Amino acid sequence: MLEQTFPAPILDLPTAEEARALRLVALDMDGTFVRSDKSVAQEVWPVVDELIDRGIVLVAASGRQRGAILETMAPVADRITVLSENGAVVWRGEDVMRAEVLDRQVVTEVARTVRDLAAQGRDTGLVAGAPSRAYVERTDDDFLAHVRHFYPAVEVVDDLTLVPEDVVKLATWDAAPIVEAVVPAIEALDLEADLVRSHEHWADVMRAGASKGASLTRLRTALGIPREACAAFGDHHNDLAMLRSVGLPFAMANAEPEVKEAARFIAPSNDDDGVLQVLRALLDA
Known part of the structure; x- marks a missing residue:
């Protein structure tokens, strides 16, 4: 045969x-x-x-x-x-x-917005990315498991608006599709920054033009x-x-x-x- x-x-x-x-x-x-x-x-x-x-x-x-x-x-x-x-x-x-460093005011406004969404009951979180490491406020294992795939060097802090390094990207995560609540909430801020979806559950805020x-x-x-x-x-x-x-x-x-x-x-x-x-x-x- x-x-x-x-x-x-x-x-x-x-x-x-x-x-x-x-x-x-x-x-x-x-x-x-x-x-x-x-x-x-x-x-x-x-x-x-x-x-x-x-x-x-x-x-x-x-x-x-x-x-x-x-x-x-x-x-x-x-x-x-x-x-x-x-x-x-x-x-x-x-x-x-x-x-490409983000303005600190952008970091503050996005952090407050994500905190507000979480306070409303959304399963959401924020990562502040510096060139060599990332910072988070949320500390549960489920969220950190999502983060560590993309950010092996991650540090927990009390306040993302006070991280000791320049922030180059804010990565927002949500257990539901990111376009349901997180993207509209950040768009409503009318920031001098760019918002781009990188995954069904992730969207990133970056310096305008970056x-x-x-x-x-x-x-x-x-x-x-x-x-x-x-x-x-x-x-x-x-x-x-x-x-x-x-x-x-x-x-x-x-x-x-x-x-x-x-x-x-x-x-x-x-x-x-x-x-x-x-x-x-x-x-x-």
Whole structure:
């Protein structure tokens, strides 16, 4: 009996000429590079090594803290550029090259709003992210379990408005969809800051104009890399600016509809190792 064979999947890809001109790749982490069960395909690391060996800059761009990004990217941690906190912090090795600091009044107003929502009975909480660590007021194990996946370095304080470091991002979490109450409450503050959804249960407040896309544009400009030679992969609203900043934007098959609309290409889902499939195909072009 003949062994049954299956054709290779047909991928949505740029032209071979565009693929061969590739000089930078930016990857979101959760929902994009990382599977839903928080694992990463081990087969991706030789492909990533080959990418970097060819002189292609690899950027890990995530809402996570730097430490959480490096844990996921451990096999190549010393070979990548990191944009943490949704691009609010740009790292070169262990050095902060740029940090987009939030005004203290914004921190105060958001903290008060989240406290009010919690006092009304909502299962909600707030994380104040500094470049190297995060701060929380809420101390229960359930909330901290959600926080520590993205912020391995976290410290409990009595008052988030008095943390001893510059805050670059305020991450709000709610057990219900974040758009039900938290997003409308923060929007009603009319802050001089940007609010972006990063997950069904998370939304982030950042300095106006700060984003993965803005930081990626500054980085590739400093490196002399044209927009057309850059690819990016993402799945959620906090990836929109990054996808719009490159010539080869890929939305994952599991991405939000608005993200798919912003992309030129659709990659297989994170659970189908879409980044791995596309990177292999681009290198083989």
